[in-house]
Structure formats: C-alpha cells, structure tokens
Amino acid sequence: MNKEKNKPINLFKLNLNDLKSNEISIEGFRDKELENDNNLPTTVLSACSVCPNQPEFSSQEELRYHFKLDFHNLNLKRKLQNKSLLSEEEFENFNFDEESLEGSDEDSEADTEEVVKNSTPFYSFKTDLFDGNKKLLIYKHLFFDDENDKLERLRFLQGGNQTVCLLMVGAGHFAGAIFKCNIDAKPILQKTFHRYTTRRKQGGAQSANDNKGGLAKSAGAQIRRYNEMALQQEIKDLLISWKAELKACDLIFTRVASTQRKLFFFDESILDYHSQKVRNLPFITKRPTFTELQRCFWELFSVKVVDVEIETVTEKVKKLNLNEKNKLKPLVNTLVEAAVEEVDPIAPIDDALEKLMEFLHKGKFPQFKTLFESCEKEKILRRLRNKDGVSLLHKAAKASQPLFVTYLLEQGADPTLRATIGGNTRPYDECSDKITRDAFKDFNLKNPDAWDYDLAGIPKAQTEEELQSQQEKKLEKKRKQREKDKLRLKEKKLEKKEKKELLKLEEEQNKEAIFKPANIIKLSNTEQSNVGLSPEARMRLDREKRAVAAEARMRSQQNKCGACNKTLAGITSFHKFNFKYQ
Template sequence: MSTQTKLDKNRLYVYDLDEKILNSLKLVAFDGLLNEAELPKSIEDLTTSSTISEKDLQQLKNKQVSTSLNCSACQVSFEKLDDERTHFKSDFHTYNLKKTLKGSLPISLENFHVITEKKNNQSAHEDDSSSSDEDNSIEDDVDIVTKNNTITNTPNLETDSDDEFGSQPFTHNYNSETDVPISHLNTRSAEIYFKSNQISDGQYFGIYKNLFSKQSLLKPMQELIDWNTSIDQTTSISALFMVGGGHFAGAIASHQRANIKGNIRKHDISLQEQAVRFIEHKTFHRYTTRRKQGGSQSAMDNAKGKANSAGSTLRRYNEAALKADISNLLVEWKPYLEKCDNIFIRARSSQDRRIFTESGFFQKDDDRLKSFPFTTSRPTVGELKRAWCELTYLKILNKPKPIEVRENTDLLKKSTQQNKPKKETKETLDPGCEHTVNLINLVKKARAPLLISYMKKNKIDINFILKPESLYANTPTMLHYASQNNIKQMVNILLSNMKADPCIKNLSGKPPYDLTKSITTQRAFQIARYNLGEDYTSWEESHIGEPLSREAVEELVKKEEKEKDAEVTSAIEEELKSLKKQREHELESKRGKGNTLGIATITQEQNLNSLSEDQRRKTNERTKSQSR
C-alpha cells in the first residue's frame, strides 16, 4: 500500500462513502496477463456506473422486487412459472446466455432451430475425416453461419453490435494470447480495483471481493451505489466469528457507524475501530490445547492415538463444552443471523469450521458464509473490530504488475536444450544415490512395509552399502544408520525380520551395536539376538550383549521403574527431613534458648505440716501399711 496519497480514512467507509469519492470511482478490468483493458460497452453498463443523478437516486430508493416472468438473456416472456423454469434448462437459453456474456446479441428460437437442423444435416452427410477437423459445438457453427449471412431473419452480429467491437466482436472480450475473458475479477488478488481522480496516478482503490455476494460481484459498482443510497443502514448487519486454540470471539456488526465526534484516539485502538457498532458480542475460552504443543486434543488423538492422562481428558471435555457454548450462542443469536448480509468465519481447522456447519443454522453452500481474506490474530473483541475495519474501508493500492510473457524464441531454445541428450547424467546421477535417499527416508519414518516393497521392487540387498560412501562413512548400512539415530523399531525389524548382518563394520571398525548410546536401542539388539538364536552369526563380533526376551526386557523396565520410584521417594523424604530440621533451627534462632523454670523441691515434712491432725494420722497409717 502506498503512503504518497493521504486521505481521511473516515471518508473511505464503503457503506458511507464520501460523495466525491463515490462519483469518482470507475471499475478497472484486466486481461489474463494483468494488463489494464477496457470492458465492452454492453458489459461495462452492467458493471460500472458514472455519477449518480437525483433521478437514479430516487429510483434506487423506491425500487421494488420484480414479479414479471421473463428472460433477459433470450428476450422472451412467459405466462407461467413452469414455462420459465423449463426454459432456463434448455439448450437455447444456455446458448444465448453464453452469447450475452461475450457481449453479443441473442438470437430467436426459430433461428436456433434452423442452426441445429443444419448442424444435424451437415454431420449426417460429412465424412469422418472432414468432421474431425471441425468443431462440434453449436457456438462455432452459429458464428460461421451469421458471418456468412446464409440464414434469413438472423441478426448479423457484426452490424448489430456496437461500433467499438469493429468487425470482430469478441476480440475485446478475450485476450488473444491467453484466451482469458477481460474482467474486473482478473486481479489475482483478494481485492477489486477502482480508478479515482482523488488519488495519484498509478494507484487504485481496492475493495475486498469477499464483501460482495456472488451476484453482486458481477456488478460491484451498482452494489456500492445501493449501499450508499440505502435510507436506513441500521437494518443491515453482518456476523463475525473467530475460533482457534480454544479461544472464541463472535459479534453482530451493524453497517451504520457510531458517532465518535470529539473522541480522543487511544493508543491501542483507532478512531475507525471506536466507530464500529457491535449489536452483540461474546468471547470465551476453553482449555483445549496443551501449551507449546499445538493442535487440539482431538487432532492429537487422531494422529498418535488416544491418551489417558488427566490433562487429555480435561481437554476433550473442554472441546465438547466449546462446541456446546458456540451452539448455544448461535441459538441465542438466531434472529440476527437470519438477517445477516455476510457471515465471516475464521477457523484454524476443519473441525472448528464444522462447528458452524453442523449446528444446522448454516448450509455449506450458503453464499453468506465467507472467510477473512487476511491473517488474523487471537480471537478477541478488539481483533473483531480490527478485522471489520480492514474489510469495510477502501484501501489505496499500487497498480498490479503485468505478467511477463517470454518470447517464443526463448521457449524454443529451452525446449531444444531439454531435448538434447545429457552426457553427464550418468556421472552425476548415480542410481545408488537415489536408492540411498529413498531408503534413508523410509528408515527415518519407520515405514517398514514400504521399505520391504521398495527393496523387492528394485532388487536391493538388505546389506546395501549407502552411497556416496564418503558421506556415509560412519553409517555404511541401514542398520548402522538406525542404530546411530536410535530408531529402535527399525533396528528390530532390520535384524529379526529382514535378517541384516550385525557384524558389518564401518571405516572406524565399529559394528552397528557400538554406534548407539540408548539403552532401549541396545535392548532392541538383544531382543533380536534372542529371536534369531545363537547359531545365526558370530555374536561376539557384533558386540551385542546377552540375548533377552521381550518378557525379560519388560521385567527389567518394571524393576528399573520401581527403583527409580524408590529413589525418588527416598530423596523426597530426605529432603523433607532436611527442610524440617532447617525449619526448627530457624525457629530456635528466632526464639532463643530462654530461661529454665526453677522447680522447688518440697520435702515430706513440709508437706505433712500443711495437713491437719486427722489427715496426718491417716497418711502415717497408709505409709506403714504400704511398708509392710
């Protein structure tokens, strides 16, 4: 986007365009090579419009829906609706529709029957050799007949068409080099281009194509006029939905802006975003994606199998809850959604998009369902406002660069160079290197069935030496490569199933077993030794440890896990004890030792003196009885 021309952005709102800007707009068409071209007058009248007069403005305001039964392409009328429907399915209507799109005049039904009869008669009398050189389509025959004026009462397409067509009425509709129709939709971008005298030369105004419906996209200028001449814009609304990563944001946007006169521009939001009027908006978030992992839990389950952790269960529950929340919101907003002109949806995955289509409110072929033609960030209300402003404001764009067409001489040179035999292909392209690349890719991905079928098809030995040998000096065989990269599944398959030789050594004199440092890969070698037996090869040369069965390996794994758990628990207990001692020491240091209370020793005589005579006599008797 160019910054040379500065315009007040408030004047560029497509639903409330400045009158000068609206009257200055002129639709720009391009050919197949992005060269600017002029539309034929008949098509230009349908797609563009000049300044709006008061009469046209009044007609637009008082326009009503037509109830007449007629076909504008064939220029015929009907009395019944069934007759009109059958006409639209006929070959006569299809032919006239194609002619109208090309800018030519339609023909009558009688002339169409004459053409078809002549076509049938010619095909019946001509030989197979001559008929194979001619085109079998009705269109080409009609063009030939009309140009030769051999049919009576048939309009001459050359003389009845506009003068600007000249003697070839279709040359202005199509690019002679690429055979692509000239159209305002050939921009190869998401925008439609408009000329204007309000900006500098070489620049255009751009409007996103997604803002128009399929029908209005054919006449965008007329649609712009309808938007800006509508009496009340409050009835026009659009829906915006964004969902991804457990985040959801939705809003019902009014096409009429809010009054922001006197508002101060904030740092985090522009004046245009402040003017956005949301009738309803809602955001919520559910934990559906594991942090730094990417993708939803359902996608992970489909790719790697269903996990049984507490976090995965929570994410699955939240995915279902997110769908339920969106469905409930769509039910709540149903009165708005039925009146929306556009429904923009941004969904990162097909599963998220299926939430809207499976809800029953929208059909897959609904013309109102559209995507945002630009990248968006995390779904929030602020992001919805930014996206709405990006959609509904004119953009100043530079003129698109035409596509360069290479000359035929260059193409001939390239074709001759390609056809020349290459002498160095045998030296540079070694089939062994190609096999090595394919084999290594299959080993990396652990595609054992494909690896076996590839080796059988190309008759490759299991102990194939990888090439070039200088590059694979440390890993000359597939078993070496799988061992060094710790691909334990392929180690077991290459040894147990495909009977690879574990005694082959690399340039350093190391067998495959010595290249791995992973205990799991080493145990895969030991399992293979157990499966193959001691008579398979000299296992001492392979340096593989004692054979182990899968059951023994599983027991070792369980034992190691228990030992690790015991070590962890003991370490935790020791840590807790040390923390407890440290805590006590800190408390003592804060409180201090303190003074011990002195305990007075009370003698028996002092104790007896405090008693009465009767109590003293009874205690004496009690002590005498105890002593006995």
Template sequence: MASNRSQSEDLLKGPLYVYDLPTKLLSNLTLKSNAQPVATPPTETVAAPIEPYDRETAIPTSNSCTLCQTSFQNVQEHREHARSDHHRYNVKAQLRGNRLLNEAEFTKAIGEIDESISGSESSESDEAEFEPHASDSNLVALLKRQAKISQDGDEATPEEKNALNRQPIIWFSNPDLPKNTALGVYKAIFSNEEQQEPEHLVESLRKKQLEPIKRVNNTDKAPLNYGPHIFMCMIGGGHFAAMIIALAPEVQKRQGGVEERQAKVLAHKTFHRYTTRRKQGGAQSASDAAKGAAHSAGSSLRRYNEAALENDIRTLLKDWKAMIDTAQLIFVRATGNTNRKTLFSSYEGQVLRNNDPRLRSFPFSTRRATQTELMRSFKELTRVKVSQIDEAALAAAQEKQRETSAKPVKPAPQPKAPKLSEEEEAAMLHTSQIQALIRRSKAPALLSYISNNAISPSFRFFPADALQNHHAPTPLHLAANSDSPALVISLITKAKLDPTLKNDEGKTPFDLAGDRATRDAFRVARHELGESAWDWEAAHVPSPVSQAEVSQRQAKEKEEAAKEEASRRKIEIERLRAEEAANAAAVEKRRNAGGKKLASLDKTATEKREDEMRGMTPEMRMRLERERRARAAEERIRRMQGS
C-alpha cells in the first residue's frame, strides 16, 4: 500500500506535459465515463506551473476557483483570475440566477459580441487598453443574452442541451493513482475526427507523444525541423501577437547535468498600433460605423494605424505561410468584426480561413495580446490537469442539491403590523386632533372637541411609547409646555382635566410651565375651583391667587416698569445735554483763544462740510445732512425756550 502511494506521488510529483507523458502513466490510462462526477469543480487541484517544464523542481499547489471550474498554480494566478472578465461574469450570473460558463463557453460567447472585452492586462504593459465601463457594458450585454437563452431553454432539443453541458476538458483515470484522482486534457488539442470517436481518445493521446529534442549545451545550433508545431495568435485593441511553437519539448542540460524541459518557440512577433479610442473604448472603425466618420486629428491617426496594422499582420502571415500550413492546430483569438476581417477576410495570398478544420479558439479567458500571454496560453493548453475529489461526497452533495431544488421555495412571511382595536383607533384619532388644536392655541375649539367626544379627565395621548408623547403625555402637559396660560386655565376650570397626572419623568403639568403667566394660570385655577377639587399639593401648584390679584400685580409691575423707563430716559437726556454744553464750551474756548491764525488755514462752513462728507456714499451723506438739520432745529428750540 505504501509502495503504491509512493508510486502515485512520483507520477504526480511535477507538471505533466500532454505530449511527453510518463510511459507508466500512459500505459494504464482509461477514459472516465460521463456518469462519473468529474466535470464538477474539484475541491482540491494540483496544477502544473507556468514555468518551463521542469519535473525535477516543480512543486504542485492547490488553488482553484470552484465558481469558474479553473485551477491555478499559485496565488498570483488566482488573483489575476479574480480580476478577469470570466470570473466577474460568473459572479454576476450567479447573482442573477443565470447559468455559469466555463472558459470555453465564455470565450465563445464573447466572440459573438462585436465589441471586445478588455480583460485583465499583461503585467508588462503600462497603458490601459480599454476603460472599465466598456468591459462592464459588454458583460451586461452578455448577461442579458444568456438570460434570454435560459428563458428559451425549455424549447431546446436534447442534442442542444447536451451541447450546453459539454466541458472543455476530457478526464482520464489510472489504476495506479488514487480513486479520487483524475487527469484532465483540453479537448481542443484533439482533431475533429478524434473528438468524434471518444473511445479512441486514449489511443490518440498515446500517438501524440513526442521524443524530446536534446541539446548538449546552449551553444549548439538548433535543428531546422522541429517536427509537429502549432500556430497561435491574438488580436485586439491595436495589439497583435503571434507565435509558432514546437510541440516536442526541448531538453537542455544545465550545470550539474540536470536536464530541463522547456517549450521551443520557432517564431514570434508582436505589433502595436494606436487604434483604440482611449476614453470611449472600442476601435475607430466601429465608432465610424455607428456614428459616422469623425474629422479630428486623433480619428485620422487611428484610421491610418488600423490600415497599417492590417497590412503588417497580413505581411507577417504571408512570411510564415509555410509554417502555418504545416501546423497541426491553429489557435486564434480575434473578437470583434474589425479584428476578424483583418485575419479571415478575402485578400490576395490569404493564409487563415474560417473553414479550416485546424482552427480553434482558446478554451479559457485570455488577456492582452503579448508574447508572454501566448506562452502562458500554450502552457495552459498543454499541461495536464490533476483533480483530486471525493466522488462519494460529491455525489451526495449533488443529490442533496437536487432534492433542495425540487422542493418549492416558500417566501418567508412578512411581519404584519398588529391590528388596532376600536378603542386604540379612537384614542389615536383624539390624540392627533387635540395636539393640533393645542399647538394652534385654539381654546374654544379644543373645549368643544373635548366636550363633544366626552374625553376623560385622565386622558393620555396614544401611543404612549411614541417619542413626542414621552415628555407631554396629556393635553394639560402639552399646554403647559407650550406656555399657553389661556389653554391651561380653560382645560382645568372648564374641561376639568386632572392636573395631578405625571409624565414618565415624574413631572406634573405645573412643572413644565416655562413662564410666570402660565404658572399663575394654575394658581388662579386653584382659587376658582377650590381646595377640594384636586390634590393641589400633589400637582405641585403653589398657594391660590385670584384673577383680580394677578391683574393688579401685573398692572403694578407695568407701572413700575414705566417709571423705571421714564427715569432712565430723563437721565439719558441730561447726559446728552451736558455733553452738548461741554462741546459748545470747548468750541467757544478755541474760538476765543489768543494768537493769530493764517488766513489761508481758515475754512468756510461749506468746506468743512465737504471735508466731513468726503469718501461717503450718497446714503451716508443724506443721513449726515438729516442729523445736522435735526441738531440745528434742537438748538433753535433751546434758544427760544431760554429767551
């Protein structure tokens, strides 16, 4: 048992290359049946790294996205995937209840949209290819399209339903590996004829094995013929990248005799032209087709660059025609009508054709067209996926999910507001009416309402726990708090409301009175009703006073206030007269002072007035003139009285 475990660990120790699998692993390889639950996202995956093929130094890790059915080598890849359009689409689709798409289905769906999605950018690029809102709008368009497809899914034929459930990865098993371990290979690396015969896929995979190309050292010249190879290219947003890679791994000996396997690039080329409108996103040709041709310097430059990029790409394809014609597979990513026309439209010496059986799309999401992205895509295509999953637990989870989905989901009952009784409804109506009348100080209307509705003397506002009813829970509390003496005396003497009631703070209506007049109203009510009417001590009302005493005291206070005001005015007038007399004496003294003054220094009255009014606004001058005339009139009156 321990030996079998060690053998399986040795087989899965490093990354597995599709075209150079270990003989022991390949000899017992069998195709997993479709009934086995391998197509679901694995709970733990061991993925091959993106580094060159090095079985001696590679260490498998376990990172995967269960939502997108994708595995990763390290955390950095996982983070990049989380920012990709594929992951963002599946998150939004799950929230909307739409069907989730794997990488192949997502790439195919995006290819049907005219405007391309920006995707995550390559780390080598410093400038953005599209604005974020352009990507979001395309994701929304794809979500709407998938929602429409899901609504029409009931009319689909069984063949169409099976096509929707196809996975981009074919899973194999090996008895030398644990039962919960499966090996996955992308279906795209098989030809159309091989895919039509699933029972012969294992044999086809064995025929694809290639001998590594050995090189003694780095100074040796590479052989001219590398045998089987594939052509890969990407175009979008003014970026173009193409690469021809040999399928046979190249083995190089490093220091110490360590053999290192890596991919051999036969040819590669990248182009970049400014063809994308930076702010709005999308190609210039797409904007011209939608809104008409613009006549700006930027639009002219983008049109020229589009034509130049098309010419560069077609020239490169013609130069590589011999290698492209002998390639086993052709992988192309060209989203948008403009990009597809650049590659597949008819022109003299056309190289790529839409009906080529070797033509494939990338069965996973890709980023900006760069050489690094092409190499990453090649390694993703040719590495074997190792899935480790507990099939029994997965089958039980699927069965539980089917049972849960079969049961109708009942919406949670909404909490209903408690129904009020007739008494509570009447109390709420009385509360609103009485509070409105008190705030408007309508004493006659308030007394009439209380009398007609037979309001109890101990009536409290409803509901009692309302914030506005905490401080003033009764009509008398509210009237006292509003400083309305007329309402207070009317409610106590005529409506017979209880002044001993207390609020939640233990205060009576008298305690809420804010001025002396309101407090006097309580004392007058005590005098008019008598000591036997209420417990005035409990109501905190002081000794009673009559209305006549209150009026007499108010008249006396008013008279005293008038005398104080007259005395203050008299003192103020005397002070002003003394100041005027002192000023006049000072002027007379200066006028009669000894010594002579130069005639040129003396100013007339008009000049003095002009000096005083210099810099003043017209309104200030008019005010000063009125004050001068008033002083002159007072002086004339004073002289007349003195004579």
C-alpha cells in the first residue's frame, strides 16, 4: 500500500510547543519515502567529505576503496575527536603507533555514539501533530554543536531578527544574498554576476587546465585567465563591502569547490573557514543564481515529515563480533556499507531500466555503472526493451556513446537483438559515427566467438597487421601522387621555358628583317632613299613630305578663279570696284 506523501512544513510556521525537547533523536534512520522524494535534495557520494583536498571519484568502487584506507580511517577518528585533519603529505610524515588506527582497550561506546550523531544531516523530533510513527526532521546545520537545548535554538531562529547569508560560486557564476529569518524571507542584500571562465565543450576552469600541463596560449585561454582574476577581485570587493552585514549574520552557508575556497576565505575576508557559523550547504545545488539562493534558503528552513523505520547504526555495530582491540575499523566499514546502501538502492526492474536510459542519454557513466551492477543483468541486457522498443545497446549506439557500448557488450548485451518499434534495426544499425562503429568492431575482433556477428551486422575490425598494411598503402599512394605532382610541375616549367625561348627567337628574327637591306634593283628612288632608315626616321620623313604637299595644295587653291575655278597663274592682276582681278 502506497504511503501518502507528507508535505514539508515551513519552520517559521511551526508551533514549537508541539515538540518535546527530551525526545530529540540524533540516531540514524532509513526512510524510503524521504529517499525517493524528488523534491528533497539527495547526497551523491562522489567525494570524501572527511579527508581534505580529495578530488571527486569516478566510481563507487574507488570511493569504497578510499573508505578502507588507513589515511581515511585516521582522519575520521581525528574528526570525531575534534582534531585537525591530515592531508596525504602530512599523513605520510605523521608519527603514530598502531593504537592510532586500531583503537585501545579504553575505547568505549562514546566513539560509536559520536559517529552515529553524524550519520544523517537531520535532527529528528517527536511530535503529537500526526498520527502514526512520524517524526519531524530539521537540518543539523541550523544548530551549533555546543547547544544542548535544540528547541531554544529554534525559538531563537523564529525570533525574526536573525539574518542568514548564502554564498555560491561555480563555473564562473556567483550568487550571494543575506536573508532575514522570517516568513517573508526578503533579501537585505543580494548580488549575482558571471564571468566566462569555463572552457566550452570541455569543462573545467582554465586554471585547473593550466595546472595539469603547459599554459595554453590561445586568445580564449587568456580571456578565461583574465576573467578568473576579475571574478576573484569582484567577489573580494563585494565581501569587503558586506563586512558589517556578514559579521552580524547568525549563519553563513557557502557552496564552493575545495580548490576555489580562496574566493571566499582570503586574508582580508570576514569569513573564517573554521568558524562555527560558517558551514557548507548540506545538499546538492544547481547553478548559482538568485532563484537558486531562494530555493536553498527555503530548503534549509523546511521541516520534513516522515514515516521512520528506525534501524540505528548502533544496533548494526552491536551485531558484529568485535574484539576489544579492533572497534573503530569495523565501525567505519559498517558506516561505509550503510552509506553505500543508501546510495545504491535496488530499484524495480522497469524503473531501473528507465533510470539507466536517462543516465546513458546524459553520458553519466559512473552513475550508470553503479545502478547497472545492482540490477538483474540478464533481464535488462538480453531481452528487456523500454517503451520505445529499444534495448540499452540500441540507445548507446544511437546516442554515440562508445564507452557505454563497450561496457554493455563486455557485460553480455545482445547485439543481434532487434528493435520492436521503428525500422526493426539492430544496435549496430543505429551507429551514426565511426568511433561508435569501431567499438562494435573491436569487440568482434577481441571476442570472435561471443555472438553471430553476421546476424548482428557487425563487420570485423582490422588487425594491427592489416592496419599497418593499409597505412603503408596510403603512404605509398601519397608518395606516388607527390612524384606525379612534381613531374607535372617540372613539365609545366619546361614548357613555359620553351615557349619563352620561341618568342625570343621570333622577336630577333623580326628585328633582323627590319634592318636587313632590301634588293635595290627592284626598289624605286623613294624606296631606295628610305633603305637603312629606322622606323622613326621614315615616319619623320613621311610627315615632312606630307607637309610640303599640303602647302603646295594651299598655294594652288589661292590662285584660282572664284567662278570657274581655273588657275590664274601667269595672268596680270588689276582692280575694279574695290575688287582685285588677275
């Protein structure tokens, strides 16, 4: 029978008289309704929250392995004793005896109770407001460790005069706000800004990429480095300007990567990382925006109503057969297994398949692998299809995810299985790029007897010898092509040279024809006089001859009769009536 989902209660609307201070429980619990509530934040164990400067782990196996290290166990014990944590370098140089890790005869259940205290992010309160075995859960991060009266602390927060600051930064986005602790939750101060600091399609800050190797010299890398420094300076200036308000805040919640803590905790900052009022947000957040800050504020001050099935970690520890000299280590392993149980629930097969499809589509391989290993492999791999009629291998091939394809084939996924909806295609038919097809071919090459690859439509990948031979053929083809191009260029140059020489020869022959004396016997007197003259001299002589002829024509025209146009040469001229006659 499905349980009715309990809605969270606003802390500022909660009547604290309905709670009993002597019935506060700090024991761990497992509540399926709370774990499956999508509206509540879920903690994904991808990094160790105890050991300092630890990167995120790529799989749950690596995380489990880290939990079993002496380095982690020592830090866990030192944290329970309120001692400073050790880095890996400090751990290597640390002077300790066997007692430091294994415990001593004087160890008591105090260590167990202290570990139990930190096994859940909530304090649970019993109440008579609801029927049945229900409890109210409130985040521990709203309380101080040295406070004994939890109800008094809640009354203090409900007073309406307290302020809470939330600061978040990530991927070049910053958001900060100071809220009044009341039902309105109006921000006293708020500021958001963004700088381009993350490499597109690659992820990661530019500074993180620079730390891995040489400095990139591209224009984009230089812009990102400048923006990182500008973002750091802007946050620094803002926190300094908020110094008075931050000092008056009752609690300050931050969300910042361990490698970027200097953005909030610098020399002149009012924030002290080791201060009791400065703490991390106890749940997963989205991109830093003002809307996300408001959501986080209401999440912190929300009270969860749950049906609790209590199985304390203390009871689990008591089931173990512990000897007197080895108490802490089994306890740590028990807590690790309990944490893994909460992270890796075995879901129903249909729900698990849809969740696997979602992880595959988003490319989240660690989450996919963790959930996959907790499911019934044979059903999911060989015969099970989703509502679209495709298997996981179909989905991986169509999404161009060669890593998922290789993993699924290694786990026994059937490449001959056809889709029931659409084109009745096989997984290999869904491939859209060469890399994904190569993943199928490589599996065929390494496991030739695993499947009927002709039925699956998967060709065999080339061996190293075939690839080498193909590469040599390509190189030989390129070499021959280069020789052909070189020969063609040489012939072209030779042809051009011959053409140039031919033109030069024709030009010389023309010059010889101009200056060579002609046969004088066949020439007239005028032509003979012109022999040996240059073209310019002949042209000048012709112009002079034409000028003389023109003058003669003009003179002849002046001595003609105006009526009959006859020449008047040799006739005596006379005058009559003011006219001259010749």
